Amino acid sequence: MKIGLVLEGSYPYVSGGVSSWTQTLIEAMPEVSFEIISIQPTEKRPEDMKYALPANVSGITHLYLNDMGERARGRLKWGADDEQNVSDWLMLRSPNRQALRLLGKEVPSSEAFFASEFFWSNVKAAYAEEMNGGSFIDYFWMWQSMYTPILRVLHQPLPKVDLVHSVSTGYAGVVASYMKETQGIPFILTEHGIYSREREEEILQSYWIPAPYKPRWVRFFHHLSREAYNAADEIITLFERNREYQEWIGAPSEKTKIIANGIADRQIQATVDRTEHDIFQIGAIVRLVPIKDLKTMIYAAKILQERHRLFKLTIMGPLDEDEEYAEECRLLIEQSGLSDYVELVGKVDVQTYLPTFDLLLLTSISEGQPLAILEGMAAGIPWVATDVGACSEILYGRADDPFGPAGFIVPPVHPEAVADKVEWMMDYPQERMRFGKNGRERVRQYYRLQQVVDRYKAIYEARREQYGGHRV
Amino acid sequence: MAGIGFKLQKLFQEDYYSSRLKAYTFSGLVTSGPWLIVILVVGTIQWLAFQMPTLSLAERTLFMISVSYAFIFSQILFSFQQLVVTRYVADLFYEKKAHEIFPVFTGMLKVTILAAALLYSIFWLLSPLDFLYKLTLFVLFMTINVIWVMFLFLSAAKYYQAVAYSFLLGGLISVGSVYAISRLMTDPSSLELLLGFTVGMIVTLFGLFFAMLRTFPLRYAVKEFSYFKYFDRYPDLFAIGVLYVLGIWVTNFIIWFGEGRVIIADSFLFNPYYDTAIFWSYLTIIPTQLLFVVAVETRFYERYRTFYGLINYGGALHQIEKAKQTMTSVLKNELIRLARSQGVVTLFAILMAGAFVGWIGVPDEIGQIFRMTTLAAFANAMILILTLLLLYFEDRRGALFVNLSFFTLNALFTLLLLPRGIDWYGVGFAVSTTITFFLAGLRLIYYMGKVDYYVFAASNRRKLGTERFSQMGTLLNRRFSR
Numbered sequence: 042m043k044i045g046l047v048l049e050g051s052y053p054y055v056s057g058g059v060s061s062w063t064q065t066l067i068e069a070m071p072e073v074s075f076e077i078i079s080i081q082p083t084e085k086r087p088e089d090m091k092y093a094l095p096a097n098v099s100g101i102t103h104l105y106l107n108d109m110g111e112r113a114r115g116r117l118k119w120g121a122d123d124e125q126n127v128s129d130w131l132m133l134r135s136p137n138r139q140a141l142r143l144l145g146k147e148v149p150s151s152e153a154f155f156a157s158e159f160f161w162s163n164v165k166a167a168y169a170e171e172m173n174g175g176s177f178i179d180y181f182w183m184w185q186s187m188y189t190p191i192l193r194v195l196h197q198p199l200p201k202v203d204l205v206h207s208v209s210t211g212y213a214g215v216v217a218s219y220m221k222e223t224q225g226i227p228f229i230l231t232e233h234g235i236y237s238r239e240r241e242e243e244i245l246q247s248y249w250i251p252a253p254y255k256p257r258w259v260r261f262f263h264h265l266s267r268e269a270y271n272a273a274d275e276i277i278t279l280f281e282r283n284r285e286y287q288e289w290i291g292a293p294s295e296k297t298k299i300i301a302n303g304i305a306d307r308q309i310q311a312t313v314d315r316t317e318h319d320i321f322q323i324g325a326i327v328r329l330v331p332i333k334d335l336k337t338m339i340y341a342a343k344i345l346q347e348r349h350r351l352f353k354l355t356i357m358g359p360l361d362e363d364e365e366y367a368e369e370c371r372l373l374i375e376q377s378g379l380s381d382y383v384e385l386v387g388k389v390d391v392q393t394y395l396p397t398f399d400l401l402l403l404t405s406i407s408e409g410q411p412l413a414i415l416e417g418m419a420a421g422i423p424w425v426a427t428d429v430g431a432c433s434e435i436l437y438g439r440a441d442d443p444f445g446p447a448g449f450i451v452p453p454v455h456p457e458a459v460a461d462k463v464e465w466m467m468d469y470p471q472e473r474m475r476f477g478k479n480g481r482e483r484v485r486q487y488y489r490l491q492q493v494v495d496r497y498k499a500i501y502e503a504r505r506e507q508y509g510g511h512r513v
Numbered sequence: 514m515a516g517i518g519f520k521l522q523k524l525f526q527e528d529y530y531s532s533r534l535k536a537y538t539f540s541g542l543v544t545s546g547p548w549l550i551v552i553l554v555v556g557t558i559q560w561l562a563f564q565m566p567t568l569s570l571a572e573r574t575l576f577m578i579s580v581s582y583a584f585i586f587s588q589i590l591f592s593f594q595q596l597v598v599t600r601y602v603a604d605l606f607y608e609k610k611a612h613e614i615f616p617v618f619t620g621m622l623k624v625t626i627l628a629a630a631l632l633y634s635i636f637w638l639l640s641p642l643d644f645l646y647k648l649t650l651f652v653l654f655m656t657i658n659v660i661w662v663m664f665l666f667l668s669a670a671k672y673y674q675a676v677a678y679s680f681l682l683g684g685l686i687s688v689g690s691v692y693a694i695s696r697l698m699t700d701p702s703s704l705e706l707l708l709g710f711t712v713g714m715i716v717t718l719f720g721l722f723f724a725m726l727r728t729f730p731l732r733y734a735v736k737e738f739s740y741f742k743y744f745d746r747y748p749d750l751f752a753i754g755v756l757y758v759l760g761i762w763v764t765n766f767i768i769w770f771g772e773g774r775v776i777i778a779d780s781f782l783f784n785p786y787y788d789t790a791i792f793w794s795y796l797t798i799i800p801t802q803l804l805f806v807v808a809v810e811t812r813f814y815e816r817y818r819t820f821y822g823l824i825n826y827g828g829a830l831h832q833i834e835k836a837k838q839t840m841t842s843v844l845k846n847e848l849i850r851l852a853r854s855q856g857v858v859t860l861f862a863i864l865m866a867g868a869f870v871g872w873i874g875v876p877d878e879i880g881q882i883f884r885m886t887t888l889a890a891f892a893n894a895m896i897l898i899l900t901l902l903l904l905y906f907e908d909r910r911g912a913l914f915v916n917l918s919f920f921t922l923n924a925l926f927t928l929l930l931l932p933r934g935i936d937w938y939g940v941g942f943a944v945s946t947t948i949t950f951f952l953a954g955l956r957l958i959y960y961m962g963k964v965d966y967y968v969f970a971a972s973n974r975r976k977l978g979t980e981r982f983s984q985m986g987t988l989l990n991r992r993f994s995r
Binding site for chain 1 (some may be wrong): 823824827828829830831832833963968969970971
């Protein structure tokens with residue numbers, strides 16, 4: 042079986058959560074052949090790769106988003122129905138795979154499309170609906186820059202595969218929907234973060250998009266997500282909260298499914314009895330970047346110090362990703378007189394450190410489904426973590442979970458609450474040990490890598506059968 | 514164009530009769546100035562020659578036809594580069610690269626001189642005229658060729674006064690020297706007339722040349738032929754220029770082989786009936802050339818600028834559409850007014866043709882042909898204006914189509930009617946230009962209906978930034994002229 046894995050701006054050129062997930066998935070299925078379809082803003086060379094491609098990767102198909110400056114050739118030859126379909130799509134009214142097919146196959150060149158009267162009349166109609174007298178030429182250029190990447194990705198050669206699996210919505214979702222439509226193959230969608238929400242945040246924060254145009258850009262990316270949700274056979278995400286977001290954006294709930302991240306069996310360790318010792322050891326597995334809100338953690342440490350608690354907080358994670366922020370944290374530790382309590386150890390082998398900790402801390406203001414928590418739980422260590430992403434779901438378990446809590450959830454940016462829960466953990470060593478055990482059992486039951494691989498394998502097989510077996 | 518519009522508007526704000534007159538004269542000199550002055554000069558020299566009893570009709574005709582040939586063929590040579598170079602120079606001005614213009618001038622000059630010399634060498638080999646006459650005509654031919662080229666650059670630099678004064682001065686010297694010859698010489702021939710005329714043209718040449726030196730103080734000869742790249746970029750402009758000029762003369766060329774043609778001095782083909790009628794007919798459209806600048810450029814240009822300004826500088830859609838409507842209706846009114854004014858002049862000329870022919874004592878056939886060719890000249894004037902407007906709106910495709918039709922139909926109808934002889938001269942020209950006039954009008958109406966779309970679509974096709982809209986205004990400071 043050959044699977045087309047569509048990735049936008051990530052694997053194999055950028056490291057991070059999605060990329061390592063991809064690498065792990067490919068490595069875990071050596072019998073399946075993967076064609077990487079990598080969407081990139083600009084040209085990439087082999088030496089830019091951050092990962093060694095496993096042997097079962099058949100190749101990389103690159104789709105570039107940047108404008109190639111095609112010459113205007115030919116004319117659109119669309120009937121009224123075709124125009125209606127594409128219009129609906131351009132106006133962000135509804136998902137329409139027929140429109141994608143037309144945009145991909147029935148456009149002689151993107152220049153010809155943008156120079157067509159059809160495009161012009163759509164821009165005018167949309168302007169009349171959306172704008173209250175703003176600059177028309179800017180609006181026109183916005184439309185063009187909005188749809189240029191779409192035409193670009195659809196006009197580059199795509200590989201023939203048995204199944205297409207997109208690891209985000211956005212342009213990747215459009216490519217996958219288009220491949221499903223034109224090749225008649227199943228389409229599996231896995232969303233780690235919620236793409237359209239992430240774009241929305243970026244757009245709202247960006248200063249270079251004029252304010253009147255922001256709503257349309259936001260709607261545009263939601264539209265792309267809806268297109269993918271509409272076309273996909275399975276819509277998979279990592280945890281319940283994201284699944285709810287998907288539903289809210291427009292994913293039909295019967296298609297949605299949760300497949301969490303998993304931990305390799307070798308990482309699941311026996312519990313070390315740490316009820317008896319003098320200094321309480323706290324660990325944090327975290328990159329030093331603002332989104333992880335290390336400062337809240339340091340303030341919490343200060344509170345504990347003021348309450349005359351003895352402890353040692355070891356922060357493990359690269360210091361070079363945001364050097365300014367790392368320096369701020371270092372200064373904060375120093376100026377708070379915490380140098381004996383808090384240590385920044387940089388990037389270390391977490392597995393060797395883990396057994397020495399009594400408790401792990403996470404104070405992020407945003408997370409997906411953090412692997413770090415799963416790793417800690419696998420080592421039988423309890424957690425205090427903020428109520429973001431999947432943290433609560435992992436630590437407390439889903440509705441039908443039989444194991445009980447693996448730690449405490451606290452509100453984000455709340456040092457007092459963190460300090461309280463850490464104190465509690467210090468004072469109740471037996472309960473603490475029980476939390477650690479709960480966590481390890483939950484990981485063993487629900488968060489094993491082998492399960493993740495098996496479930497994806499089963500989905501691949503079932504959909505392939507449904508759509509008519511091997512064809513490539 | 515743009516520059517004239519501004520200047521004229523300024524002139525009209527002073528509501529004095531004299532300044533208004535000045536504006537008309539000025540615009541007349543700019544648009545058809547050289548052409549008008551040359552006609553007046555040639556006419557005056559003709560008249561002077563007429564007063565010289567010793568000068569035979571053949572000698573006078575030889576002089577006339579030599580000058581005509583020099584003008585016709587230099588204009589055709591010029592048309593091969595005119596629009597493309599005009600566009601290139603306008604773009605250089607727009608990009609604030611005025612220092613790169615002088616090399617274009619020398620480049621174009623070299624190409625022109627080479628082509629003119631090659632063309633003339635054919636004539637030299639074939640013509641049995643004597644050496645001195647051929648040499649003088651050669652000098653005249655080269656002079657006129659160079660004058661065209663300098664005329665282009667000075668118009669682009671909006672140095673209209675220099676152009677006007679150079680032609681005036683040259684014209685006066687031409688007339689003066691011929692007058693002197695008639696006084697001093699006992700037995701002048703066509704050679705002396707030609708010499709006198711050539712001296713005047715050389716004076717014009719030097720006048721323009723000094724104006725060139727003043728206009729372009731930075732002079733060096735690098736990348737002289739880089740303007741050739743515009744032939745790749747705008748092959749349609751090249752074709753439009755050539756087709757228009759050939760379209761004007763093709764009927765003459767064909768009729769030089771028809772009934773009534775003569776061969777002058779074994780060197781020049783000539784059809785006294787048709788060529789004379791054509792000459793007079795084209796004098797009747799001088800009002801259009803004069804009025805076009807004033808009527809269309811001042812009143813229309815304002816709306817044109819508003820329209821493109823709104824597009825370019827962030828106007829809302831309803832503002833753009835409003836500006837388009839205003840511009841369209843102003844353009845429509847101005848064109849109707851122009852056609853009406855010219856129509857009255859043309860009608861008057863046609864009605865008076867019989868009386869006029871009787872009065873100056875030329876054959877009746879000329880009057881018959883004149884009625885037809887005057888109608889053709891009317892349509893021709895309209896075609897010229899519509900072509901210019903299409904080019905202002907960057908509809909090169911439409912302008913090409915119009916001028917292709919102009920050339921092809923003129924040639925076709927004249928050829929088809931040629932066997933019917935002298936009674937049918939001019940009929941083909943009148944019919945074909947009228948058809949092209951209507952086609953051009955339909956094209957402009959169609960194009961104007963969607964002009965906002967075309968602005969955006971065209972910007973896309975050529976993959977340029979938004980500055981191209983501002984560039985529109987500087988397009989074509991130079992126009993076609995017969």
